[in-house]
Amino acid sequence: MSVDLILFLVLALVAVAAAIGMLVSQNAVYSALFLVINFATVAVFYLLLGAPFIAMAQITVYAGAIMVLFLFVIMLLGAEKLAPGKVLPYQRPLAIGLAVVLAGEAAYLLLSRVQSTTTILAPTGATNTVEEMRKLGMALFSDYLLPFEVTSILLLVAMVGAIVLTKREKGEQG
Amino acid sequence: MYYIALSAILFAIGALGVLIRRNALIIFMSVELMLNAANLAFVAFANTYQQMNGQIIVFFVIAVAAAEVAVGLALIVAIFKTKQSIDVDTMSSLKG
Numbered sequence: 001m002s003v004d005l006i007l008f009l010v011l012a013l014v015a016v017a018a019a020i021g022m023l024v025s026q027n028a029v030y031s032a033l034f035l036v037i038n039f040a041t042v043a044v045f046y047l048l049l050g051a052p053f054i055a056m057a058q059i060t061v062y063a064g065a066i067m068v069l070f071l072f073v074i075m076l077l078g079a080e081k082l083a084p085g086k087v088l089p090y091q092r093p094l095a096i097g098l099a100v101v102l103a104g105e106a107a108y109l110l111l112s113r114v115q116s117t118t119t120i121l122a123p124t125g126a127t128n129t130v131e132e133m134r135k136l137g138m139a140l141f142s143d144y145l146l147p148f149e150v151t152s153i154l155l156l157v158a159m160v161g162a163i164v165l166t167k168r169e170k171g172e173q174g
Numbered sequence: 175m176y177y178i179a180l181s182a183i184l185f186a187i188g189a190l191g192v193l194i195r196r197n198a199l200i201i202f203m204s205v206e207l208m209l210n211a212a213n214l215a216f217v218a219f220a221n222t223y224q225q226m227n228g229q230i231i232v233f234f235v236i237a238v239a240a241a242e243v244a245v246g247l248a249l250i251v252a253i254f255k256t257k258q259s260i261d262v263d264t265m266s267s268l269k270g
Contacts, residue, residue: 005176012180019187019207028199035203038184042210045177049221051229054213054236061236066206066243073247074199077254082197082261095193103186110178110215139226140233151237158241165248 004048015041027081028074032067039063052129053136177218184211198250198260202243209239 015038022034039062046055140148184207191204213232220228250260257264 008176012176015180016183016187019184022200022203022207023187023191023195028197031200031203035207038207039210042214045180045214046217049177049217051217051220051232054217054229054232057233057236058213061240062206062210066240069243069247070199070203073251077251077260082259092194095190098193099186099190102189103182106182106185107179110182135226136229139230144230144234147234151234154241155237158244162244162248165245165252 008045008048011041011044015045029071032070032074035070036063036067039067050132053133178215181211181215181218184208184214196261196263198253198262198265201262202246202250206239206243209235 018034018038018041022031022038025031025034039058043055043058043063046052046058188204188206188208188211191207192201195201195204213235216228216232216235220226220232253265254260
């Protein structure tokens with residue numbers, strides 16, 4: 001077993017455990033913190049796959065900005081826990097069965113599409129990080145220039161939309 | 175191979191979260207988990223085929239996810255203001 005494979009298996013275990021912890025914890029704050037662990041391990045996977053820019057974007061945008069926003073809203077609303085209510089008795093087993101079926105289907109379809117039989121581990125040789133970043137930047141500002149600019153408009157619309165949705169109307173008692 | 179299997183497992187856990195939890199915030203976090211699993215598959219395939227396109231798509235997905243979270247959390251706050259709850263079972267009426 002190579003070092004990369006051992007690292008992958010340990011991190012995969014952490015990622016899946018954090019995802020399940022997110023799912024089962026009753027307190028929403030714990031869920032958010034488990035999700036931060038999951039995002040951090042996925043960022044390490046991106047580094048292993050030779051995508052340092054995406055890894056850093058993952059840390060700053062997901063684990064940083066998005067999860068802080070989540071924690072902020074959880075604490076603002078004071079909605080860490082829900083009052084227990086009635087649940088359909090067959091909902092949980094049915095959902096778990098459906099999720100297992102989905103995972104099996106997805107794994108089968110994706111694995112059967114991968115043509116090379118080599119494992120997706122350890123990019124050939126040491127990738128030149130600076131060169132990779134340069135290629136990414138060139139592609140982003142030449143072939144993908146229009147989507148890149150549209151993204152900026154999308155972010156602007158999201159910002160205005162969030163303000164309009166939470167704004168209190170004049171004279172309204174909140 | 176391993177990355178694709180991991181991606182499928184994480185996606186299934188996210189889908190399971192959407193199905194069994196009633197807290198709107200946790201359902202939203204599960205959606206983020208599914209987006210993340212899809213990103214992992216994109217980067218894994220980008221590495222296999224030594225193509226940049228996968229990484230660029232992931233970059234756009236992250237940007238769209240950031241926008242989506244901003245609007246989604248604003249919606250949740252607006253719903254909480256009217257219903258005093260973020261239980262998705264209470265969101266059964268169209269008229270506020």
